[in-house]
Amino acid sequence: MAAPREWLGTVEAEGIAGRQGSSGVEVVFPSDPATPAPLCPHGPTLLFVKVNQGKEETRRFYACSACRDRKDCNFFQWEDEKLSGARLAAREAHNQKCQPPLSRTQCVERYVKFIGLPLSQRKFCQRCQQLLLPDDWEKHQEHRVVGDISITQLKRPSQLLYPLENKKTNAQYLFADRSCQFLVDLLSTLGFTRVLCVGTPRLHELIRLKASGEKKSNIKSLLLDIDFRYSQFYMEDSFCHYNMFNHHFFDGKAALEVCRTFLQEDKGEGVIMVTDPPFGGLVEPLAVTFKKLIAMWKEGQSQDSSQKELPIFWIFPYFFEFRIRQFFPSFCMLDYQVDYDNHALYKHGKTGRKQSPVRIFTNIPPNKIILPSEEGYRFCPLCQRYVSLENQHCEHCNSCTSKDGRKWNHCFLCKKCVKPSWIHCSICSHCALPDHSCGGPKDGCFICGELDHKRSTCPKITTSKKVNNTLFFRAVRKQKQRKSNKMKMGTTKGQSMNHTSVTRKKRRRERAHQYLCS
16 A cells, blocks of 8 residues: 655645644654664655544554655555565665666766866766766767866856756755855855755855865865765765765765765864755754764764854745754744745745745854845844844834744734734634634545545545546646656757746746745
């Protein structure tokens, strides 16, 4: 039996994780794991349990830590399930088959050969997303190949590679130059000399560019990322193929030692971790991983420094603040709005609910972090931190309370500030959207209202409707696959797209974004 993976992360994405009566799937971390978790192509799996109306079901299961959609990784195993030797062997063979075609050592050897080639012989296959040596040219004759790859281009691989935009697995949205430049300047101002970039390839690129430029920077960086394509652009001491949801280094102990050495250099002084996880990921596995990286850093500390914390910038939407502070109580959220190049909504300069909801969570005192005044940020002397222009200080809360960049209103009944679109509901005894459902979120079936099943399995749906729904979603999947194939064949940004399709997608994104930010 297959567990429905689409539940993963949905509770947290709506900012209601941990509430009583909610339904979905939660991750379980055994206090004393007797046996190691089974492996999938993305490393050790995680243990999950289905929750219905706040109650855990009795049977738990293992599933992939990185992929929420079973189309991306279909691993599933009940916790108490015993597998035969044949099935274990087949699984091991499948895991090996899914690994990158080249080892880390082979990638480094190819990179060294590639940069030694004349400019006219440096080629990159857009279809295979691979740097090509002369021996590879014949195999890629019918593919879309770009020539004359310069050293400058090699230093910006995120501009050569297609972003992986599956938000359930990779969500490879890349920092806009504005945000990236701000982060690099801030890290330099704060005096850091090493940056552990966990899932932030564009920041890693800019740090390395600054270090090799005319005005040389003294900051070094190490990139940990699940996208193995970056391994063909970096030496072993600059990149590790890594899964941040289970702290798995794909290249084993050698990569682990690279990370350990980087963190513990100079007795752990001058290092900071900057991470930008996929927003669809669960917070708890990420927090567990980050605590393991913190423990690795602390191993190199002297006893006198045992009370110190590893400085961290965790970049995530503001509506995850409660969940993040559950695991890291010392963290605070900055007002700075992070924006992305290839995201339709998370752009700088928008107003109201269309502003980027992405913020920086950090354990660095906020009064040490100066936000750019030219973008409207100002210093609040009462809060002792920089805030956005419309984030007004509330004399009743004694704080600048806005989270989303808009001016919030104080509710005297709730005794706190709330979003401007909210009103106080006398039935629920708290503020909410005017058209909210009194009594809290409703679980169960949207058709008949019963709590023991979902809409897809409702007995009140006729067989013909179920067939039609199945055919409809199958057609949608095929259409998406055709579009994906066109991209792989070298569809460029300059090519025209169907205006109606683009408009519909944009409207869907904006509706979802406005729901989360309202």
